[in-house]
Amino acid sequence: MSVLELDDIRLAVPHPSGDRTLLRGVSLSVAPGEALGLVGESGSGKSMTLRTVLRTEPRGAHVTGRVLLDGRDVRGLGTAELRRVRAESLAMISQDPRAALNPLLRVSRFLVEGLCDARGDDERTATRRARDLLAQVGIADVDRCMNSYPHQLSGGMLQRVVIAAAVAGSPRLLLADEPTTALDVTTQSEVMAILDEQRRERGMSMIFVTHDLELASAVCDRIAVMYAGEIVEISTPERLHAAPRHPYTRLLLDSRPSLTARTPVLPVIPGRPVAAYEVGGGCAFAGRCPWSEPGCTDGEIPLVRDGDRAVRCAREEELAGELAHATGTEATA
Numbered sequence: 001m002s003v004l005e006l007d008d009i010r011l012a013v014p015h016p017s018g019d020r021t022l023l024r025g026v027s028l029s030v031a032p033g034e035a036l037g038l039v040g041e042s043g044s045g046k047s048m049t050l051r052t053v054l055r056t057e058p059r060g061a062h063v064t065g066r067v068l069l070d071g072r073d074v075r076g077l078g079t080a081e082l083r084r085v086r087a088e089s090l091a092m093i094s095q096d097p098r099a100a101l102n103p104l105l106r107v108s109r110f111l112v113e114g115l116c117d118a119r120g121d122d123e124r125t126a127t128r129r130a131r132d133l134l135a136q137v138g139i140a141d142v143d144r145c146m147n148s149y150p151h152q153l154s155g156g157m158l159q160r161v162v163i164a165a166a167v168a169g170s171p172r173l174l175l176a177d178e179p180t181t182a183l184d185v186t187t188q189s190e191v192m193a194i195l196d197e198q199r200r201e202r203g204m205s206m207i208f209v210t211h212d213l214e215l216a217s218a219v220c221d222r223i224a225v226m227y228a229g230e231i232v233e234i235s236t237p238e239r240l241h242a243a244p245r246h247p248y249t250r251l252l253l254d255s256r257p258s259l260t261a262r263t264p265v266l267p268v269i270p271g272r273p274v275a276a277y278e279v280g281g282g283c284a285f286a287g288r289c290p291w292s293e294p295g296c297t298d299g300e301i302p303l304v305r306d307g308d309r310a311v312r313c314a315r316e317e318e319l320a321g322e323l324a325h326a327t328g329t330e331a332t333a
């Protein structure tokens, strides 16, 4: 059974000019121990998807569809049960570790109180565990870290503290929303390696939200590509790179900077990203797609599954070969 299954999640928020759709039927699953990358441009709905799992969507949002965590629909849980499920089964790591820590508490208090609450540890046991956890996430000077207030630590150190707290109870599912985006490049790779190592050692599943297709490909078993509030392609990193099936994925791959090809200007995807609420009939990407035809703007285009892959493109069969071999020719500067 999947650790997480999202089944046709639709989300709309109230707006003075009428409800605005932000998610248009997101379906995905995460297997035990699996890391799923959720990739797409800014505003495509990646963070909002995670928020439906945590049930922290904007106030007044209308949500339909099912969020099954180990087979139980978290959308139907009462407050007390939701709190218990969140504490036992889910952990969130966001871009800004400072938001997760109380600025008035030393790291030791943050970790020890968390461990006492979550596991019922006494203070001595929790302190010993907190120190072990900090060592496991690569903190060299554990004493100094335990005695520090958040403002005395670097972003990289703080994110390690947040990772230590997140993995402490070995939750079933880690939700990581751009956990390294705010860090410098060297710290980014160290923190990412620690997160990856801790997750694998504890057999935890993860949804990893990022703009960075390469980073997601390095640490995830499968990648789901989002566009305008829906998933347009799911695949393994290897197959996604070798043979993307959706034009948007192809153009995302083409718009990566290359260290070897000398291009005077970086190729970009033509046009601007479309918000979910702006999408009419047919394919949301049709207006920017070099391969679109008049038929692409009609009706609803389903996400068609094929083993561990899935694609939402009306021309998927015709384009399969072409998308696999196109190399940046369709992206424009």
Ligand SMILES: Nc1ncnc2c1ncn2[C@@H]1O[C@H](COP(=O)(O)OP(=O)(O)OP(=O)(O)O)[C@@H](O)[C@H]1O
Pocket (backbone or CB within 6 Å): 013, 022, 040, 041, 042, 043, 044, 045, 046, 047, 048, 049, 058, 211, 275, 276
């Ligand atoms: N509280 C809110 N109320 C209304 N709309 C919101 C709210 N938060 C986000 N949105 C809108 O929802 C859409 C999806 O946002 P979301 O944060 O999920 O995107 P994202 O793919 O995670 O982008 P980014 O990579 O920039 O974080 C965007 O159009 C955004 O403007």
